[in-house]
Amino acid sequence: MTGVTTMIAMTHAGYVAAGWLATAALIGGYGLSVVRRGRKLSRHVPREERRWS
Amino acid sequence: MTAITPAGTSRGTSPTDTGRGPAGTGPAGTRPGAPAHTGSRGTRLLGWAALAALGLLVLYGLVVSPADVEMGDAVRLMYVHVPSATYLYVGCFVTTVASALWLWKRTPGWDALAEAGAEVALVFSFVVLLTGSLWGRPTWGTYWTWDARLTSTAVLTALLAGYLAMRRLDVDPDARSTRAAVLGLLLVPNVVVVNRSVEWWRSLHQDATLARIDPTIEGDMLVALMVGFLAIGLVFTWLMVHRFRVAWLEQQADRVDLDAALAARRAEVAAPAGAAGPDDAGDAGDDSEVPA
Numbered sequence: 001m002t003g004v005t006t007m008i009a010m011t012h013a014g015y016v017a018a019g020w021l022a023t024a025a026l027i028g029g030y031g032l033s034v035v036r037r038g039r040k041l042s043r044h045v046p047r048e049e050r051r052w053s
Numbered sequence: 054m055t056a057i058t059p060a061g062t063s064r065g066t067s068p069t070d071t072g073r074g075p076a077g078t079g080p081a082g083t084r085p086g087a088p089a090h091t092g093s094r095g096t097r098l099l100g101w102a103a104l105a106a107l108g109l110l111v112l113y114g115l116v117v118s119p120a121d122v123e124m125g126d127a128v129r130l131m132y133v134h135v136p137s138a139t140y141l142y143v144g145c146f147v148t149t150v151a152s153a154l155w156l157w158k159r160t161p162g163w164d165a166l167a168e169a170g171a172e173v174a175l176v177f178s179f180v181v182l183l184t185g186s187l188w189g190r191p192t193w194g195t196y197w198t199w200d201a202r203l204t205s206t207a208v209l210t211a212l213l214a215g216y217l218a219m220r221r222l223d224v225d226p227d228a229r230s231t232r233a234a235v236l237g238l239l240l241v242p243n244v245v246v247v248n249r250s251v252e253w254w255r256s257l258h259q260d261a262t263l264a265r266i267d268p269t270i271e272g273d274m275l276v277a278l279m280v281g282f283l284a285i286g287l288v289f290t291w292l293m294v295h296r297f298r299v300a301w302l303e304q305q306a307d308r309v310d311l312d313a314a315l316a317a318r319r320a321e322v323a324a325p326a327g328a329a330g331p332d333d334a335g336d337a338g339d340d341s342e343v344p345a
Binding site: 010011012013015016018019020022023026027030031034035037038039041042043044045046049050052 | 089090091092093095096111114115120125126127129130133134137173176179180183184187188190191288291292295296298299301302303305306309
């Protein structure tokens, strides 16, 4: 609760929130797309070539 | 006709069989139920560690850290911005070194690593530009100015985008990788310009926060920044490993497709000869009956 109160009382809270959310969206979205691309390609490649699996 | 995989194992019964099975079954010749993804035990551990560190970053960056005397709470953007800029540099460094090694050794792994480094670096460059702009508005009064640091970072972003665009060109893969590698060599010199721009030119951007014996921040703010380096470093590493494996898979998928295409072409060439085979054999047999 203290944490939420701290964040609401921030100066420039909108900029801080926008910056953190945009970072999470960019990195999270990119990570998701990489995992999806990996899943799609993995089905096309023999297991011997997937040395990590 | 049996297609041969790069690994030399037999798979499929048709020359057009690329070994592509439905989701979940895996290609022919692979263990049924084999995981079809880029994850491993190591990346799962890394992923959980990154999530835990990100949780700690949220706690320190948004709750524990006090507001700065001059910047106010906008300082909290620094806990994301500064580590992202550092790992942008690391991604460029990885690409340049891997490009040089590709040009020297011609090992496909270096090419895959160069591509992975550039793509992850591009994502971090967007984070840097975005968080920098959002920090600049309350601190400098503007989202963007043609300052040396900002402009050189934008040029670096454009260079990374150009590098990745070059990798999408529909030309001979070897020539494409070589051209991209030459462009990749320019990344580290560009990073040096970005990093030193605040010293070489009069700049609105502040000097380095940590690159000195007596850093300009301390206490919980310094701890929050260190947690930021740890969390974003773990995320960067996780992304790099997965993206490298995707690049590796792209190379292998291209080889599988090429093998299938070559096998199909050989089958087309062999088919008429095979059809005419018995007649030829008969002729040969007739000839053999002619006494010398």
